Amino acid sequence: MATQGSPDPLARMDDTTKAVAALREVAAAEEPLDDVLTRVATAAAQAIPDAEAATITVLTSGEPRTVAIAEELILAIDNAQYAAGRGPSLRAATVRRSVRSTASGDGLRWPEFVAAARQAGIRACVSVPLLSASDTASPRRGEDRESLGALNVYSLSATAFDPLDEQLTWVFTTAASHALRETRRWQRARDQVANLRTALSTGADIEQARGALMAVHSCTADEAFVRLVEHSRHQNVMLHEIARRFLLFLQQQRSG
Structure with a gap:
């Protein structure tokens, strides 16, 4: 939880700079994504005046979820x-764009949010989007950038979060967006490796099955491949699965 009230602007900027510098080391340590984002949210809550807590909303296939650990009421x-x-x-x-909301002023627009906020004693909130581009430390609109979610900072004070606080909150989204981008990049690389392994494995099965069919039926490579394709269509099973089953059948025949 941050200090109450708004200290000198230079002091606030200094606190934010120190917090973000510490987060840079965390991101470099290759911690799990949820742990990194929790650290980002915690740092934001500690550095931004009047902040009681902070969470991070991440959009996964368009569905939102909170990844940063927070109290149950938050x-x-x-x-x-x-x-x-x-x-x-x-x-x-x-x-x-950043959005500031209060429990006293948004009851008609967001009644569900206001009801939950009042139950937790929260009276103000500022949410700042996490954007995919590298220049997220700017409050400019970003229609050409993918939205990854939002950093949400909550306060017990209805007067919390002045324009400078919103500007500083944008700085923390840089660290969060960087962690999300790196995780997605790693996930894509892992998927590519997995797909390559699958392709190599299934391709080898098909080639072995084609060779076995050529030996069994004294046919050409093309004719053997046509046989596999026909079985695949007839049984409505993927070609590599037909090949795998045929090889398994031959193995069982030899064992028997």
Whole structure:
């Protein structure tokens, strides 16, 4: 939890700079994504004046979820927004701009958010989008950038989060967006390796099955391949699976 009130602007900027510098070391340590994002949210809550807690909303295939660990009452605020399909965190992620909301002023627009916020004693919230581009430390709109989610900072004070606080919150989204980008890049690389392994494995099975058919039926390579394709279509089974079953059958025949 950050200090109450708004200290000198230079001091606030200094606190943010130190916090982000520490996060750079965390990102370089290759920790699990959820752990890194939790550290980002914790650092934001500690550095931004009047912040009680912070969470991070991540969009996965368009579906929101909170990845940064938070108290149950704070987590309930995020979940209320997800269930209703509306609220400041989802709004920030959608319009790609920071959104400030208060429990006293948004009852008609986001009643689910306000009800959950009041139950937790939260009176103000600022949500800043996580954007895919490298220049996320800027409050400019980013229609050409993918929205990855939002950083949500909550306060017990209805007057919390002035324009400078919003600017500083954008800085923390840089660390969060970097962690998300690196994780996605690693996931794509892992998927490519897995697909390559599958392709090599299935290709080898098909070639072995074709060779076995050539020996059994004294046919050409093309004729053997046609036999495999016909069996695949007739049984509505993938070609590599037909090849694998045929090789297994031959192995069982030899064993018997």
